[in-house]
Amino acid sequence: MKEYIFCPICGTTLQIGMLEGKERKYCPKCDFVDYKNPLPVALAIAVKDKDFLLIKRGLPPKKGMWASPSGFIEIGETAEEACLRELREETGVSGKIVKLLGVARREDKELYGDMLIVEYLVKVGNEELTPGNEAEDVKFFSVGELPDYYVELYSNIIKEMQK
Ligand SMILES: [Zn+2]
Known part of the structure; x- marks a missing residue:
């Protein structure tokens, strides 16, 4: 830091x-x-039907890993607005907030230190997937295809989505 x-x-x-x-x-x-103070981040658990939309991170921290679209909340925008903006920038698709899932504390030892992560469940639209500048790739994962670390982080919502 x-x-x-x-x-x-x-x-x-x-x-x-x-x-x-x-x-x-x-x-x-x-x-x-x-x-x-922790840095405020908005994160989209982005889903369509029962699949999860993940990006392959093009920038540190965790470059090269699959993750939910997320980014810093800017001055003048709400957490919801930041969440949907980051989703669109990183994946090319629009989304609708379904609900607030929770607010988590994470520590990024690589770069940013303490982060306050506002996590939303978001339903994504049908537009074509287009990875943004900060994403190497973007694709939908079925539950069985999700990386283990992702399942561990979001096990509650993943279980809920399977009902
Ligand atoms: Zn001074």
Whole structure:
């Protein structure tokens, strides 16, 4: 994870001290405090009939692995909007949110640190699959074809989908 050395506001070298019960970096000149918060991510468990739409990640973290479409929530958009935007960017298809599945904490040791992942069940449309810039490939998996790590992560919803 990248760390601030200088204040991003005024350029002064940050100091370390106890602030609000935690050791934090702060700027002695302009009161900037380097609070550490998880990055907000929206993720689409994207399904059509009983198949799951996954992308082969083209970028780290987990480059080359199959995963659900996901990405950072941008300023000015809701988690739902981010979820459907990322789905469209990464797979070329539109989607409809069915429901919120949950909010999970994940730690990405490769790049981003703590992430807060808002997970939605999304029904996808019938458009042609087109992998976006950040995806090497995109395809539907039947339950039997899903990678083991994916089944482990989302076993609850996968079971629910089979009913
Ligand atoms: Zn400063």
